[in-house]
Amino acid sequence: MAKCVKVTFPLTQPYNLGETLFSGQAFRWSLENPSDLKVNYQGIIYGRRVSLIQEQQTIIAKITFEGTDPISESDLRDLVGSYLRIDDDLESFYARSAADEYLQSSIDQYKGLHLLRQEPWECLVTFICSANNNIPRIRLLVDRISKACGKAITDSQGTYYSFPPPGEIAMLGESGLRELGLGFRAKYVNHAAQAISRGEINLENLRESEYEETYQSLISLYGVGDKVANCVMLFSLDQDNSFPVDVWIRRVLREKYVPKGEAVPDAQLRVWAQNKFGIDSGYVNQYLFQRRRLERKT
DNA sequence: ATCGAACCTCCAAT
DNA sequence: AATTGGAGGTTCG
Numbered sequence: 001m002a003k004c005v006k007v008t009f010p011l012t013q014p015y016n017l018g019e020t021l022f023s024g025q026a027f028r029w030s031l032e033n034p035s036d037l038k039v040n041y042q043g044i045i046y047g048r049r050v051s052l053i054q055e056q057q058t059i060i061a062k063i064t065f066e067g068t069d070p071i072s073e074s075d076l077r078d079l080v081g082s083y084l085r086i087d088d089d090l091e092s093f094y095a096r097s098a099a100d101e102y103l104q105s106s107i108d109q110y111k112g113l114h115l116l117r118q119e120p121w122e123c124l125v126t127f128i129c130s131a132n133n134n135i136p137r138i139r140l141l142v143d144r145i146s147k148a149c150g151k152a153i154t155d156s157q158g159t160y161y162s163f164p165p166p167g168e169i170a171m172l173g174e175s176g177l178r179e180l181g182l183g184f185r186a187k188y189v190n191h192a193a194q195a196i197s198r199g200e201i202n203l204e205n206l207r208e209s210e211y212e213e214t215y216q217s218l219i220s221l222y223g224v225g226d227k228v229a230n231c232v233m234l235f236s237l238d239q240d241n242s243f244p245v246d247v248w249i250r251r252v253l254r255e256k257y258v259p260k261g262e263a264v265p266d267a268q269l270r271v272w273a274q275n276k277f278g279i280d281s282g283y284v285n286q287y288l289f290q291r292r293r294l295e296r297k298t
Numbered sequence: 299a300t301c302g303a304a305c306c307t308c309c310a311a312t
Numbered sequence: 313a314a315t316t317g318g319a320g321g322t323t324c325g
Contacts, residue, residue: 127320128322131305131319131320131322132306132318132320132321132322133307133321134308134318135319135320136308137307137309138320140308178306181306181307181308182306182307183307183308184304184305184307185305185306185321185322222322223322223323225321226322227320227321228322231320246320247320249320289320
């Protein structure tokens with residue numbers, strides 16, 4: 001018999017769940033609407049299938065499970081609260097940003113957009129897959145990897161697959177990953193899976209490390225460069241001063257921030273921005289990215 | 299050191 | 313209808 005655990009988060013800070021879940025940091029959330037009036041987001045957090053709903057000043061998280069593998073209310077609260085970074089002090093960030101006109105208007109537009117705290121391994125693979133790729137295809141690839149060797153989770157809504165641990169993906173090997181359509185990214189993901197499953201790098205431990213140490217550790221992986229490393233650090237490793245520079249961020253920096261006379265090569269844009277935005281770098285990046293990407297002009 | 303070109307695959311735009 | 317261009321990047325020459 002299916003059981004259900006549910007927790008409610010009363011919001012004291014702005015939170016825009018839909019904007020956050022589909023802001024290009026996570027790629028496995030889906031929008032379900034089972035004749036329900038409420039928008040219902042479904043996804044998997046640390047192997048648990050979670051359903052999320054936002055009503056004005058509240059976010060509700062629900063898990064259903066079949067007898068086995070129960071979870072307590074307080075564990076579910078910790079799991080979801082941590083993933084959603086629900087306690088982040090956005091109002092302070094907003095206050096510090098008020099003087100920056102362009103940033104302020106981006107905040108007005110996407111108020112409540114949060115950074116997430118994802119699983120590092122899944123985040124790493126996701127962003128390796130993002131190289132020279134588009135969003136629908138990134139979703140497709142991560143889905144296929146999960147179906148290929150993730151654990152099936154079935155509930156009333158259907159069957160879903162958890163993201164497989166490094167050892168499982170390592171067993172697919174480069175050729176297995178190529179068959180899933182990863183293309184040249186297959187050897188990158190394979191390499192990372194081998195390295196992590198061998199214990200050469202402990203991703204979770206990097207949460208406790210300094211920016212530079214974490215960064216060096218990540219880019220030591222074949223196929224992980226500056227941009228992917230910063231994405232993983234920002235979206236899963238608590239390194240809030242990270243600043244991933246992709247094509248959209250590069251545009252907005254050059255259009256709105258770097259003075260015309262100032263020669264800042266692409267390779268130095270990240271550090272330039274980090275010096276400017278300091279501890280807010282990560283959140284600034286997320287708001288500027290969201291706005292510039294959705295404006296879609298080149 | 300720096301800068302293009304090449305890389306898988308899929309799909310939209312000629 | 314066949315072909316070309318390009319997509320949230322990284323590596324190699």
